[in-house]
Amino acid sequence: MFAEKVFGVPWTIVSGVALAIAAIFLIVDLTGGGSGLLWLGRRWLHGVCWLLLAAAALVMARVLPLDSGLASPLAAAGGACYAAFLVATFVLKDG
DSSP, X not given: OOSSEETTEEHHHHHHHHHHHHHHHHHSOOSOSOOHHHHHHHXXXXXXXXXXXXXXXXXXXXXXXXXXXXXXXXXXXXXXXXXXXHIIIIIOOOO
């Protein structure tokens, strides 16, 4: 179903968008500062999520020389990172 495109968009374009989003969140600190494990989750998990999603898209686009069966675990790991980011951002409290 999603062998070449996702909703009509080629996987290479999807990966480029995901890499751009990852770059923004990995380069720019949008957390407002802080320290500790909670800050690490807020600071890095969102960017790592988008890196994993980009890697999954690159596997689907056949740009990375990996078996296409690895796209699903990469995407699932990205989803898990995003879930952890959401918990760190909206559920857990500082202090």
